[in-house]
Amino acid sequence: MAEKIATREAYSKALVALADKYDFVVLDADLSAATKTGAFKKAHPDRFFNCGIAEGNMMSVAAGIATTGKSVIASTFAMFAAGRAFEQIRNSIGYPHLNVKIGATHAGITVGEDGATHQCNEDIATMRTIPGMTIINPADAVEAMAAVEAALNIDGPVYMRFGRAPVETLFDSDYKFEVGKGVKLADGNDVTIVATGITVAMALEARKMLESDGISARVINIHTIKPIDREIIIDAAASTGAIVTAEEHNIIGGLGSAVAEVVCESKPVPVVRVGVEDKFGRSGSVSAMLEAYGITPANIAAKAKLAVSLKKA
Amino acid sequence: MNKIKLDELKSISSKIRIGIVESIAAAGSGHPGGSLSCADILTYLYFEEMNVKPEDPKWDARDRFVLSKGHAAPALYSTLANRGFFPVSDLITLRKIDSYLQGHPDMKGTPGVDMSTGSLGLGISAACGMALAGKISGKDYRVYTVVGDGESEEGQVWEAAMFASHYKLDNLCVIVDLNGLQIDGPVTEVMNPMPHDKKLEGFGFNVITIDGHDFEQIEAAFAEARKCKGKPTAIIAKTVKGKGVSFMEDQVGWHGQAPKGEQTEQALAELSANANI
Numbered sequence: 001m002a003e004k005i006a007t008r009e010a011y012s013k014a015l016v017a018l019a020d021k022y023d024f025v026v027l028d029a030d031l032s033a034a035t036k037t038g039a040f041k042k043a044h045p046d047r048f049f050n051c052g053i054a055e056g057n058m059m060s061v062a063a064g065i066a067t068t069g070k071s072v073i074a075s076t077f078a079m080f081a082a083g084r085a086f087e088q089i090r091n092s093i094g095y096p097h098l099n100v101k102i103g104a105t106h107a108g109i110t111v112g113e114d115g116a117t118h119q120c121n122e123d124i125a126t127m128r129t130i131p132g133m134t135i136i137n138p139a140d141a142v143e144a145m146a147a148v149e150a151a152l153n154i155d156g157p158v159y160m161r162f163g164r165a166p167v168e169t170l171f172d173s174d175y176k177f178e179v180g181k182g183v184k185l186a187d188g189n190d191v192t193i194v195a196t197g198i199t200v201a202m203a204l205e206a207r208k209m210l211e212s213d214g215i216s217a218r219v220i221n222i223h224t225i226k227p228i229d230r231e232i233i234i235d236a237a238a239s240t241g242a243i244v245t246a247e248e249h250n251i252i253g254g255l256g257s258a259v260a261e262v263v264c265e266s267k268p269v270p271v272v273r274v275g276v277e278d279k280f281g282r283s284g285s286v287s288a289m290l291e292a293y294g295i296t297p298a299n300i301a302a303k304a305k306l307a308v309s310l311k312k313a
Numbered sequence: 314m315n316k317i318k319l320d321e322l323k324s325i326s327s328k329i330r331i332g333i334v335e336s337i338a339a340a341g342s343g344h345p346g347g348s349l350s351c352a353d354i355l356t357y358l359y360f361e362e363m364n365v366k367p368e369d370p371k372w373d374a375r376d377r378f379v380l381s382k383g384h385a386a387p388a389l390y391s392t393l394a395n396r397g398f399f400p401v402s403d404l405i406t407l408r409k410i411d412s413y414l415q416g417h418p419d420m421k422g423t424p425g426v427d428m429s430t431g432s433l434g435l436g437i438s439a440a441c442g443m444a445l446a447g448k449i450s451g452k453d454y455r456v457y458t459v460v461g462d463g464e465s466e467e468g469q470v471w472e473a474a475m476f477a478s479h480y481k482l483d484n485l486c487v488i489v490d491l492n493g494l495q496i497d498g499p500v501t502e503v504m505n506p507m508p509h510d511k512k513l514e515g516f517g518f519n520v521i522t523i524d525g526h527d528f529e530q531i532e533a534a535f536a537e538a539r540k541c542k543g544k545p546t547a548i549i550a551k552t553v554k555g556k557g558v559s560f561m562e563d564q565v566g567w568h569g570q571a572p573k574g575e576q577t578e579q580a581l582a583e584l585s586a587n588a589n590i
Contacts, residue, residue: 025449049445049480057472060435064379064442067420067428068450072442087432088469092439096420096429 004166007197008105010141011162012036014148015073015103016043022152024071024101027062029055034164035075035105055080059088059100066098071152074100078107078161082123093157094130101151101158107137108248109281109289110165110198119281125253127159128226134179135226137161137247137255139200140170143223146177154179161197163248165286168201182229188218191304191311192236192243196222196255198295199246199274205297206246210304217304225255230262237267242307244272246300248290251275270310272303314529322528325395326356327588330557331581332391332404338577340408343416346567348388350492350525350552351459355392357531358457367397370424376454377443379428381436381470382461382490383417384569389426390414398425434467436460437487441476444485444545455539459488463495465506471516477545478517485545486538487518490525492554494565509549518547525550557584 015026016039025047032038032050041048051058055076062074074081081089081104093100104123111119127135134154138144144162151158185200186207195203200221207217218240220232237243243263245256256273263271276293290296329352337343359365363376380389387407394401399413406412413422417431427443430436440458447454460470477485489509497503506512510520519541523530531550538546554568555561558580561572572580 047449051476052472052479054469054472054475056434056469057438057441057476060438060469060473061442061445061476064428064439064444065446065449066442067377067439068443068446069373070446070449088435088438091429091432092435 004168005141006164006166007138007141007144007162008036008164010144011103011105011148011160012039014145015040018149018152019044019047022071024073024152025049025065027051027058027072027074029053029058029076029080031076035103037075037103055085056088059085060092062100063092063096063098066100071099071101073103075103075105077118078104078120078123079118082126082159083120086126090130094133097132097156099156101160103160103162105162106164107161108163109276109293110163110248110286112165112286112289113283115283116280121250121276121281122253123161124225124249124255128253128258132156133226134158134224135161136179136224137197138223139197139221140167142169142171142173142175143177146175147223150177150179163198167198170201177223180224180227180229182232183221183223184218184232185221186219188216189240190216190242191308192218192220192240193246193300193304194220194222194233194236194243194255194259195246196225198248199300202297202300203246206300206304209297209301215305215308222255225258228258228262230266233259233262234267237263237269242270242311244274244300244304244307246274246295248295249275250278252278270307272307274300274303314532319528322356322360324588325360326353327557327584329356329388329391329395331584331588332394332401333387334558334572334577334580334584336387336391336404336407337571339405341571342408343387343571344384344569345561345572346494346554347382347461347490347492348385349556349558349561350554351385351490352388352556353526353528354459354488354490354531354550355388357528357535359392359396361532362535363457364454367425370398374452374454377427377440377456379436379440379443379456379458380418380430381440381458382433382464383430383436386416386418389418390423393425433461433464434469437470437473440485441473441482444477444482445480447484448480448482455484455486457486457488459490462489462491462493462500462506462509465489465509466504474513474516474518481543482545483542486535487545487547489547489549490552491549492552494554494568496568498565513547518545520547520549522549522551525552526556557587559583
């Protein structure tokens, strides 16, 4: 297996790699060692501005810079971006549709030992309610690097969700990334697993488990949660008749909700959601956390069977 | 300041106040008190101080203005209209459906509005961002922002103040509209944010305290702000809420209600007398 790389590391590499090609500055809120924007600071000290522990101010400062025509990457933990600074993102960045790209790291429960206060399972939900916000949740390092460049090419705000924990690299370097387009990674007839972020690799494993039980599962990677690829979801609902979603996020308001909205309105079939079941996080190792919260290939496979059974009901 | 210029500025500010009263009266809602209190500051900024082109509102080299106390939008709109950014006759569309004059400033829809504001505390941070961008790009435009004294109860105002000082944003000028009243009463009773001068000095600002309705003092303060290098300037402008309309002056009740019928007539009569029109 290839070396595991955290998406925050890939984000960091992308910032440095893209510095000459795009005119942007990077802001951070005293977390550059953890968000990994520190590498950009080292390479381009004149384009990096620490805002200190004041995330609300950072987001509005980012907006002010963006009004002058410069793109801005504003980075902190997901909790302090989409949570603490929600209103600044909504009113200063979202409402005027400014070119601020939010690099939110340490999303979800795989923050691990730091515990509930730092484990943001709500960011997709809050960001999704802001009109014009693009949300990208990459599955691996390749997708994370592609997401940063794609974000810089978007006219308007983008929320990029990165993780702390190293994850398997799924895609090779010629992987084609297109914002707003889901990716069918494997075909199947009985059920579709729609996954995002770290659950994409789990979905592929779950597919193998289901295969041995005689269930044929399609796997779709939704890296762009907003705007969501309605077409690929409606087609999956029509072709396989049942859907299970998987995400490292509260099952309320995230990918599961977004998929259910599309399915309910356009092609009603059973949708079962795997994710954090409306609970706060806690301290624990990454693997222990995923096990404790049911974000595992085994649970995705079990919920896929449930979705199939609901189809037959 | 010679008398001709002073009289001219007084006449302009009265016209701007007329626009404030007419637009809020037409809307049936809005914030006259805090709009009237900052009208003289906005008059001086847009008619004397700031380098702007009404015919090219997004001119790259322009000085920027952020109305951090966004509820004073009628003052900004009336100033921009009187300066030629859009027709004065459009002011009465304020707050109406499909008007480009939203209840709080919208940079996407209104010519001359440099930042969308309304939620308190956010505008001063955006102004810091604009000032920092000027430094990064080596452009010599200046950035001005008006913050309310009630608004300064928001913690973000002080995060921004720290930022402005840390990055030595001497191209930033923060004007505190110290009218002493907020929705629930006198600022000193609701949640005392004073003393602004000592606090801002402590945060590293060059602080100038003036009468915010005295054009000579306003002129001197902005001139001093320009000269100050290495740190941002804060102008503490002591003002009267509702200034220019006798029955609104220093009355907390006129923070957020529109004048009706005879009230509007009286207000306009008082202001017209000052505008010599």
